[in-house]
Amino acid sequence: MKLSVVGKHLLLVFSWLALWRLAVLMEYAPHASIWFPPAGLTFAAFLLGGWRVIGTISLACILSTIWEHHIYNDERTLQHLLFSGTQFALIHSFIYGISAHLLRGVINRIDSYNLYHVVMRFMTVAAISSLCMAIGGVLTLYDGLTLDTLSQSVLGWWIGDLSGILVLSPLFVAFMNRLYPKRGLLTALQYSSPLHDKRWGYGIKLAFSTLLLTTVVTLAHLFNSPEIACFVFFLALPQMWIVYTETPFRSILSLALYSVTTAALVTLYGIDTLAFIYQVALSVVACCVYFVMGVPALLSANRELHQKNQTDHLTGTVTRDYFFTLAEHQMKQAKRYRQAISLILIDVDKFKAVNDSFGHSTGDEVLRNIALEVKESLRESDILGRFGGDEFMVMLPQTNEDDAVAVAEQMRQRVERLTFPHPALTITCSFGVSELDPKKPFQHAFELADSSLLAAKRAGRNQTLRCRDVASKSLYN
Ligand SMILES: Nc1nc2c(ncn2[C@@H]2O[C@H](COP(=O)(O)OP(=O)(O)OP(=O)(O)O)[C@@H](O)[C@H]2O)c(=O)[nH]1
Numbered sequence: 001m002k003l004s005v006v007g008k009h010l011l012l013v014f015s016w017l018a019l020w021r022l023a024v025l026m027e028y029a030p031h032a033s034i035w036f037p038p039a040g041l042t043f044a045a046f047l048l049g050g051w052r053v054i055g056t057i058s059l060a061c062i063l064s065t066i067w068e069h070h071i072y073n074d075e076r077t078l079q080h081l082l083f084s085g086t087q088f089a090l091i092h093s094f095i096y097g098i099s100a101h102l103l104r105g106v107i108n109r110i111d112s113y114n115l116y117h118v119v120m121r122f123m124t125v126a127a128i129s130s131l132c133m134a135i136g137g138v139l140t141l142y143d144g145l146t147l148d149t150l151s152q153s154v155l156g157w158w159i160g161d162l163s164g165i166l167v168l169s170p171l172f173v174a175f176m177n178r179l180y181p182k183r184g185l186l187t188a189l190q191y192s193s194p195l196h197d198k199r200w201g202y203g204i205k206l207a208f209s210t211l212l213l214t215t216v217v218t219l220a221h222l223f224n225s226p227e228i229a230c231f232v233f234f235l236a237l238p239q240m241w242i243v244y245t246e247t248p249f250r251s252i253l254s255l256a257l258y259s260v261t262t263a264a265l266v267t268l269y270g271i272d273t274l275a276f277i278y279q280v281a282l283s284v285v286a287c288c289v290y291f292v293m294g295v296p297a298l299l300s301a302n303r304e305l306h307q308k309n310q311t312d313h314l315t316g317t318v319t320r321d322y323f324f325t326l327a328e329h330q331m332k333q334a335k336r337y338r339q340a341i342s343l344i345l346i347d348v349d350k351f352k353a354v355n356d357s358f359g360h361s362t363g364d365e366v367l368r369n370i371a372l373e374v375k376e377s378l379r380e381s382d383i384l385g386r387f388g389g390d391e392f393m394v395m396l397p398q399t400n401e402d403d404a405v406a407v408a409e410q411m412r413q414r415v416e417r418l419t420f421p422h423p424a425l426t427i428t429c430s431f432g433v434s435e436l437d438p439k440k441p442f443q444h445a446f447e448l449a450d451s452s453l454l455a456a457k458r459a460g461r462n463q464t465l466r467c468r469d470v471a472s473k474s475l476y477n
Contacts, residue, residue, distance in 0.1 A: 009056045016041050016060035017067070023164075024071060026263040028272045034263050034279045038064075039130065039161040040168030042092060046100030047169070048176050054093050061089035084140070091136040096165075099129035115294040123287055126165040134158035159279040166286040167259040170252045202242075202250055209238040209254065210261055217262070217278070221269040229274045232262070232281040236288040243292045255289050258282075312386040314364055315371035323385030323393060327442050330383070330397050335438035341397050342404035345432040345449045346374065346411070348390035349461040358422055366420070366427055373414040377407055393449075401435035401466055408433050408464040416462065428462035 003011065019037040027033045038060070045053045065085030069076055076084070103125055106118050134157035141153075213235055220229035239258060243251040262278050310322040318326065327343075334341040348354075348370065355363040367390065374384060374392060383395040396404050408431040415429045432453025436445040448467050456465040 009053070012041075012045055012053060012056050013060045013063070016057065017063060020060070020064045021067070024068070026267045028266050028270055028275050033160055034266050034275050035163040035167065035259055035282060036157075036160040037164050037168050039092075039096065039133070039164035040166075041172050042096045043100055043126070043129075043165045043169040044172035044176060046097045047104060047173060050101070050104065051097060054097055057093050057096075058086075058089035061085060061092050064088075087140045088137070091133060091140065095129050095133045095136065099125045115298070116291075119290045119294060123166065123290065126162055126169075130161035130165060131158050133161050156276065156279070159276070159283060163259060163279060163282040163286070166283055166290075167255050170290075171256045174249050174252060202246055205238065205242050205246070206254055206257060209235065209242070209258060212238060213258060213261055214265060217265040217269070217271075220274055221271050224273070226274060226277060229277045232278060233284060235281070236285045239285055239289050240292045243289055244295070248293055251289060251293060255286055258285065315368055315386050315392075317371050317392065318383055318385040320385060320387055323383060323387075323395070324442070326383050326385075327395050330395055331436060331438055331442055334397065334436065338438075339398050340400040340435060341395070341438070342399045342401055342433060342435045343445050343449045344394040344396065344404055344408045344411075345387070345446075345453045346370075346392040346394070346408075346429050347453055347457065349428045349430055349457075351390040354425065354427070358425055362420070362422065362425070366425075369418055369420075370415055370427065370429065373418060374411050376414060377410045401433060401468075404433045404435065405464055405466055412462065412464055430456040430461050431464040432456055433464060433466040 016038050019041055023033045023036050023038065026035075042057050045057060062082065062085035065088055066078075066081050068074075069081050103118075103121060106121055131154075134154045137157055138153045213232065216228065216231045216235070220226070220231075235258070239251075239255060242254045246254070259282050262282060266275050266278055310319055311317070312319050330341060333339070348366070351363065351366070354366055367386075371384065371386070371392065374394065378384060378394065378396075381397050385393050385395075387393050394407075396407060399407070412429060412431055415427055418427055420427075430453055432449040432451070432455070434445045434448035434452060436442065452465045452467055452470050455470040456463050459465065
């Protein structure tokens, strides 16, 4: 959707006023609503637009003060209204503008690894700024701050604004980011259409969570029981289930629905005595949701990291460290079941010359092709690793030295037959084989295979040798 700059600011004013009207409609007593959605929109607007939106938000605040006068028919004059509206605008815009400014830097760099850090900052900033707003608001509305106004007005205002910010600002940010995706914000959280479009599954979860919420609030109302009302805290569980199984966008949408339903039920029943419990529950559930949101992101980042640690990115073979871990495990198995197990070391012949003559990327291509050819000679249980540079190693469980030599020979011939786009490029490899002695450490077999490989190089390359051959040919130093 293409909107002019003026259009965008007008849309912001209208949306802010619509949310403000919604909050007034959902008041369970005059000036008392369990949440204040405009605070969420202000926070999101400052997060995305920076100080550019201060005039627009201030205008919305002043207009809402005039509208409020019409709704409640109070005695204030226009001059008085403009004065109160400006006061409200200044406090609201500066407090939320400064707090969003503190978050702007981190939110642009958000990813799976720093999500917890961002969530903690967001919750702390939201809590402190909404408290400042509540104190500032009450101080300007009432003459002086007494213990009574503090407990009655500041607490309600604080938690109302806090819920508005915690529950709704991520949703507004996501919507604005969809309207103006050029900002590239929150891409790490994939605020986009779900990959698996199982809408009915998501719908069932939403319906289940809403049904539970309605049941708890209705029962608490019927029995006028704060104890039953406290069960709304357990509704963090279905919300966390949604976070764990759905996309972040769907999760924050579900949180928004949860808050709208709570506000609507409280308005419907007019249960002002229990309203504070629902207000606090909203913020607590929102905090749980954000904490849990980090878990799937961390898990997938962890999986990726694991994968990177175990797989050589160039050849797709196992990395050196992971190869040694698997080798230790295979040796234990061989010892336990008294099975033979062998090791093959492979080194590309004159690979430096390949790089020098044909370039590094051709060298990389050669390494990839060698890995593919070698794999062709292996069983699924065999392990192929890259030792680094142009060296590979293969672990062959349930294989004695004779069979391992046969496998190595097969690999050698396959590599020798490889062809490349450069007709002048031919590749050969040397192989060193040793059978592992389960009573001795892996390092022992490794050194034997390495000596055999060295001997194969000295003997003219492109050949397979094992310890026995080496001893008979006296090829050691
Ligand atoms: N293209 C490419 N080259 C690499 C990579 N890793 C190491 N090399 C190069 O591989 C070459 C290895 O050479 P060496 O093993 O020392 O010697 P060689 O030329 O193969 O000679 P011999 O082993 O004695 O037959 C070096 O030039 C390294 O720079 C890589 O990932 N890609």
